[in-house]
Amino acid sequence: MVLNDTKNKKPNRPVRNNSSPARQSAEPKKPGLEVRATAAKLLAAVVDRKISLDGILDLTHGNPAYKALSDADRALTRAILTTALRHLPRLEAAIASMIDTSLPDGARALHHVLVVAAAQILHLDVPSHAVVDLAVEQANRDPRNRRFAKLVNAVLRRLVREKDEILAATASVSPVPDWFRARLVAAYGEAEAAQIAESQLVPPTIDLTVKADATVWAEKLGGKLLPTGSIRLPSFEGSVTALEGFDRGEWWVQDAAAAIPAKLFGDLKGKRVADLCAAPGGKTAQLISAGAEVTAVEQSPNRLARLKENLSRLGMTAEFMAGDLLTYVPEQKLDGVLLDAPCSSTGTTRRHPDVLWTKSLPDIEKLAALQERMLRHAVTLVKSGGLVVFSNCSLDPIEGEELIDKVLADMPTLSRLPVDPANWPGLEQAVTAKGDFRTTPSMLPSSEGYPGGMDGFFASVLQVR
Structure with missing residues (x-):
């Protein structure tokens, strides 16, 4: 094996190894x-x-x-x-x-x-x-x-x-594996696929969701208010647990994109809602803050314990159900269900860069099949006129747009409730032609000393007739 030194540098002296x-x-x-x-x-x-x-x-x-x-x-x-x-x-x-x-x-x-x-x-x-x-x-x-x-x-x-x-x-080499680049190009085109791939090289931001008074807390923490209502912190060294308001449970860490699905229900005051994949609890906390009576469903005992701990810090309560959501049936049908389904997580590679090297297209297809089963069950839990918000942190249409179209095609009692871009100033580009929400890591550019980007997320609002 020979070193390819096109500049004809002098060879380095060999490293001697005389030790047993x-x-x-x-x-x-x-x-x-x-x-x-x-x-x-x-x-x-x-x-x-x-x-x-x-x-x-x-x-x-x-x-x-x-x-x-x-x-x-x-x-x-x-x-x-x-x-x-x-x-x-x-x-x-x-x-x-x-x-x-x-x-x-x-x-x-x-x-x-x-x-x-x-x-x-x-x-x-x-x-x-x-x-x-x-x-x-x-x-x-x-x-x-x-x-x-x-x-x-x-x-x-x-x-x-x-x-x-x-x-x-x-610099011209794509920073993502070939299989994933092919999926991005097929879904978003060459130019946007390249932007998404490059944006995933940037370390993630720290975004916070607050219980109330987001403008006040943005000023207190030196943060920037985002279109999602989240507060983005400037880059800093240290632990967020030392920031003002943490001990009192005034806010929690949640990526700006992850804060979107719970907001798509609209007015939740007094309504009965289930969060079917509840841990670690950020979306559950949003639903509670919005005034809903929440049942938090979680299969993993360890994740359920973490959920309870997180809600306790925030001073919030919910009804907890330990078990498989596919077997969960409430005593009475609900006003709404949030299904933030387990997925390939390809939208979160800014913070989880291993995903692209541990997952593959067959993995995505298997997860999409599981999500479909979950969604079809979730629909049965909601009364007429109620809403199901389906979401996940995948960038692949197999787990998003294609899945929703497939379920709608053979469930005549279910319809898509399009998101109105006018309700999301600054993120109008994230609302698709059919009215779903689709964020990518290349959205929310950096400005005024604040880092840009957000997780890739998909969300669709479905209404039961």
Whole structure:
């Protein structure tokens, strides 16, 4: 395997490896090495084994190596992983441009070492010399990669030297996997698909939903009032739990797009409503704040406990039902049902960049079939004249527009209640021709020091006749 150095740089000196494996294992680890080794292992788990990043990083049941790190090292590991996953196709293109042949099939561990290092060099504020040194050390300590230590050293040093040129050369590479790009192009066209893909490279915003007096709280918190009624905070370091109003339960963290579905019911005062996939409780809290009598349905015991905890902090109460929503039947039919259905989550990749590497089109199709079953059941819970708001955080029409059209086609007692764009100034573009709501991560541009973007969300309002 030969380094592809088109600029005829002088070759780097090989990294000598005179230690036996036993001696190497006894050597003290360099500071920062465990973070990089953990990041490479976890990247492999996501990309090669399709394991959710949330599961891996869970401090109760997650990866043991990650849990053993200090708080600061866990934060750095998360930053490396999320950056690597957001930029993965471009990082791989940069690495491939420097090697004249592909890495051997058995060199996946080496591939992940290089990607982790490239993510730091090209996108994170980490000293480059330390990144190179630790990556070479990783290679030397792994029997599978030891013979490639010289290659690692040479590739990464070139990345450091030619950072600006490499970033420019790879900017035309789509930052999302091919399967997902094809889905975006089919749904939104080339131009908008490219905008959505690029917008997912930007870290997520912090948006808040308040119980009341959003304008007042925007001023108190130094935030900006959004078209959804949410408050967007400027970029800041620290914990939101330290902000004014958290302890008193005056607000909760909720992406601006996630705040839309509950608002589509209109006036809810005194009405009986069920939230069928209620945890973690942001939408449940909105329904309660709007004056509804809410039944919160949740199948997972752990998520139900979290829901109760969140509502308790907010000083809110609801009727709780533990169990499968497909078997839930209220004593009397309801005025409304909110079904924020489990989905592929492809609209949330700003905060969950692993989704595009752990999901596939067959996964989306299976989830859409489950959503359809849930929706058809939800309709049976609502009395004549009542509303069903169906929503999810997927960007794929299979889980949105196509699903709604399919259900409406053979349920004559159900009709779409079109959303009026005039009621959503600043988000008129999010209302589709048929009257559904469709947000994408490229909406809400940044301005006045506030970051832009929002989750990709779909919502449709259905009325039972």
